[in-house]
Amino acid sequence: MMRGGLAHVAHGARRAARVASWALAGAIGLSLSGCMALDPSVQASAAALWPSKAEAAAPRLNPHFDYLRVTVQGQVLYLARGYTDTDPAGPVTVWYSSDREVLRLQRGRLAGLAGTPVAWTHVRGLAQAPVAWPGAESFSWQREVDHMPGYRWGLRDQLVVRAMAAPVDTALSGWSPQALQWAEEQDQAGRLPPARYAWVPGQPEPIYGEQCLHTDFCLTWQRWSARGAVPTPP
Secondary structure (H helix, E strand, C coil), X not given: CCCCCCCCCCHHHHHHHHHCHHHHHHHHHCCCCCCCCCCHHHHHHHHHHCCCCCCCCCCCCCCCCCEEEEEECCEEEEEEEEEEECCCCCCEEEEECCCXXXXXXXXXXXXXXXXXXXXXXXXXXXXHCCCCCCCCCEEEEEEEEEEECCCXXXXXXXXXXXXXXXXXXXXXCCCCHHXXXXXXXXXXXXXXXXXXXXXXXXXXXXXXXXXXEECCEEEEEEEEECCEECCCCC
């Protein structure tokens, strides 16, 4: 399922940075509301905290930072949280790689990605997205994204969220998939493969997610710390 790459894009990431440099700069400074500057300690320590190239074992991570464990095409890297932005729909956490790729999460879902071969520069409609595990119910909501490359603005997806059985083909680390509660988020028009999310029972937001930005560019993310998975598996 995983194709493309964040840290493993080499020429692709640099090409994307040239094509969409304004998008990356906009994501770094950003603009939802009440935006904060990137913590200088995060920026100055980036290269030392986690590698830009994927590796099989986790690097030595600074325990003073929060992380995401991200996979693309089987490659693993770690993004550090730079700051939390404020928005009426809920907090937006902003995460950085050492190559200054920027990933944004809101309500447990991808709210933006920049500095990569495929980017979502803006995502709208997340206030409608259910945060908690849906249980026996299903929920519908509409997402609107601005997509790069190609300057494709306002792409709309009608999404339906339903609970699902624990999958076997995940990039989850530390946790057994069967220990978590899972949901699938399906695009009704079939423009993109379904997204999947996993919750620790009783937790308000998913700790793991999978999202395709294009049919051949997908990624996963998981809450992480210097000690491993967050929260710590039993």
